[in-house]
Amino acid sequence: MDITIGAVGRHKSGPVLELYKTYAARLEGLGRQIGLSGPNLYEVEAAKALPATALQAKEAELLVAKLPALGPVYILDEHGTSLSSQSFAEKLSRERDAGAGHVSFLLGGANGHGPAVRSLAQSRAATLLSFGPATWPHMLARAMLVEQLYRAATILAGHPYHRS
Numbered sequence: 001m002d003i004t005i006g007a008v009g010r011h012k013s014g015p016v017l018e019l020y021k022t023y024a025a026r027l028e029g030l031g032r033q034i035g036l037s038g039p040n041l042y043e044v045e046a047a048k049a050l051p052a053t054a055l056q057a058k059e060a061e062l063l064v065a066k067l068p069a070l071g072p073v074y075i076l077d078e079h080g081t082s083l084s085s086q087s088f089a090e091k092l093s094r095e096r097d098a099g100a101g102h103v104s105f106l107l108g109g110a111n112g113h114g115p116a117v118r119s120l121a122q123s124r125a126a127t128l129l130s131f132g133p134a135t136w137p138h139m140l141a142r143a144m145l146v147e148q149l150y151r152a153a154t155i156l157a158g159h160p161y162h163r164s
Contacts, residue, residue: 001100002040002103003031004102006107009109016140019143023143024041030157039146056108060118061114064120067104080130081130082130086162088148089156
């Protein structure tokens, strides 16, 4: 099952990017053993000069335009459901085992997700996923997401990284 991450904003060099790359490389290596590939990251940016609502809508349109046509979609959103690492791994495993060829994760910008992403929740039965009630910088949320994807892979592979 291919994993795609669509995100608003461009990573700049620094420790958060290095953290993302570390877990992405780990996921790529372990994922092959258990039927996962990726993560494939695409980044989008809209003109910052737009008013907040217009910027939010444009970012959402750009995210959706590059979204793979098939497969489950997880939308990272503060109003989403928080899953334990074990539950997240089980959910990915069920989707992989049911034949999903692709799974996508969408991270919005500072203003959150616009209407084009929100409409996915109805049209593709997307899952709203939250990292809890705290607000996280969206670049750090990327690193957190790829770490949780790696952790899910270790759980599915029976690797000792996740100790519960």
